[in-house]
Amino acid sequence: MERRREEMLMRKGPWMAEEDEILMDYVKKHGPRDWSSIRSKGLLPRTGKSCRLRWVNKLKPDLKTGCKFTAEEERVVIDLQARFGNKWARIATYLQGRTDNDVKNFWSTRQKRLARILQTSNQPKSQKNNGKAPASRHVATTLEAPRPLSIVEHSSSQSQSCQLSYLENPDVIKMVALPDLMNPGLHSLETNLPQLEFTPTEKKPCIEPQPHFSFPLPHPTLDGLPLLPENQDLVPGLGASNLMEMFCHQETPSPDKGSHYSVNAPFLGLRGNSRNGGKGDSDNPATPDSFFDDFPTDMFDYIESLASSSEW
DNA sequence: AAATTCACCAACCGCCCTTGC
DNA sequence: CGCAAGGGCGGTTGGTGAATT
Numbered sequence: 001m002e003r004r005r006e007e008m009l010m011r012k013g014p015w016m017a018e019e020d021e022i023l024m025d026y027v028k029k030h031g032p033r034d035w036s037s038i039r040s041k042g043l044l045p046r047t048g049k050s051c052r053l054r055w056v057n058k059l060k061p062d063l064k065t066g067c068k069f070t071a072e073e074e075r076v077v078i079d080l081q082a083r084f085g086n087k088w089a090r091i092a093t094y095l096q097g098r099t100d101n102d103v104k105n106f107w108s109t110r111q112k113r114l115a116r117i118l119q120t121s122n123q124p125k126s127q128k129n130n131g132k133a134p135a136s137r138h139v140a141t142t143l144e145a146p147r148p149l150s151i152v153e154h155s156s157s158q159s160q161s162c163q164l165s166y167l168e169n170p171d172v173i174k175m176v177a178l179p180d181l182m183n184p185g186l187h188s189l190e191t192n193l194p195q196l197e198f199t200p201t202e203k204k205p206c207i208e209p210q211p212h213f214s215f216p217l218p219h220p221t222l223d224g225l226p227l228l229p230e231n232q233d234l235v236p237g238l239g240a241s242n243l244m245e246m247f248c249h250q251e252t253p254s255p256d257k258g259s260h261y262s263v264n265a266p267f268l269g270l271r272g273n274s275r276n277g278g279k280g281d282s283d284n285p286a287t288p289d290s291f292f293d294d295f296p297t298d299m300f301d302y303i304e305s306l307a308s309s310s311e312w
Numbered sequence: 313a314a315a316t317t318c319a320c321c322a323a324c325c326g327c328c329c330t331t332g333c
Numbered sequence: 334c335g336c337a338a339g340g341g342c343g344g345t346t347g348g349t350g351a352a353t354t
Contacts, residue, residue, distance in 0.1 A: 012323080012324075013322095013323075013324090014322075014323080014348095015322090015323090033340095034339090035339080035340075036338080036339060036340085047324095048339070048340075049324085049325095049339085049340075049341090050323080050324080052340070052341085053322090053323070053324085054322095054323085056341095057321095057322075057323085058322080065321095066321095068320090086342095086343065086344090087342085087343090088342075088343065089341075089342055089343085090342095100341095100342070100343080101321085101322075101323090102321090104342095104343070104344080105319095105320065105321060105322085106320090108320095108344090108345090109318095109319060109320065109321095112318090112319085113318090113319085116318090
């Protein structure tokens with residue numbers, strides 16, 4: 001009795017269908033506001049926060065629940081994350097039917113995948129086959145390379161072999177992993193695309209709206225910033241040597257460390273996590289991880305398609 | 313077939329901002 | 334102006350099912 005009463009005081013955990021019904025009914029009558037009064041009126045033994053969250057993430061009409069992010073949505077998230085940082089709620093406003101939680105989860109999964117990929121790649125070959133991770137998941141992307149990564153200029157002919165969704169991205173810097181970087185098998189796959197494009201996140205003032213966006217946007221621009229600037233294959237004046245300097249200006253490759261490049265590229269607009277004084281993510285100091293935030297997700301698709309290939 | 317790994321998702325927690333008194 | 338409550342948001346965790354070994 002007492003226990004039941006306690007339960008009634010405040011419920012946690014998964015929502016039941018009846019609770020959903022009550023909440024829906026409440027929102028129908030009162031609108032999505034005054035969440036705390038749901039509890040105070042004795043309608044549900046849930047906190048206002050919990051009610052709001054449930055509504056926003058599950059009950060709100062027109063949500064794309066259960067649908068994976070499309071390639072286009074992924075691209076939008078990547079672009080907007082580069083622009084806004086971890087402002088999931090803001091990013092979500094540009095994705096119809098997606099919530100901040102959706103975007104956050106998508107991004108988190110992507111980050112974990114990348115972290116794992118990098119970790120796996122950083123292991124010496126001798127360890128790799130002994131590791132618990134399946135061999136098929138080994139990938140060929142790393143910043144701790146046996147040989148330095150080479151950075152080449154973008155050219156239209158090369159770009160055609162790349163993920164199309166990134167070709168219109170501004171300030172594209174293409175990093176080409178050497179074919180034998182991690183796996184000799186890459187030689188045979190070279191023509192397929194052993195190229196990784198990095199999207200710098202420098203917040204440049206843009207003149208014109210990006211015409212390539214095909215998804216519906218609430219505004220033609222984002223807070224006055226066009227979503228993407230016009231095509232610019234390269235940051236003006238950034239030749240390969242300049243790029244190398246920018247990537248490696250903090251620490252040059254040391255032979256005894258096996259050409260380990262410590263990447264610190266301020267021009268990328270690196271971000272830190274938002275909370276610690278980080279309300280303005282975009283001007284946060286760079287963090288080691290944040291560099292990788294700008295990896296396109298389909299990079300992984302490509303990598304994984306390689307990884308799952310029997311050629312590995 | 314069992315164990316392990318991974319991806320995805322739902323929900324909670326804590327911090328911060330806004331608002332009302 | 335200061336305080337408290339409510340709400341918004343980002344980070345994190347835990348559960349579950351699918352995929353892989």
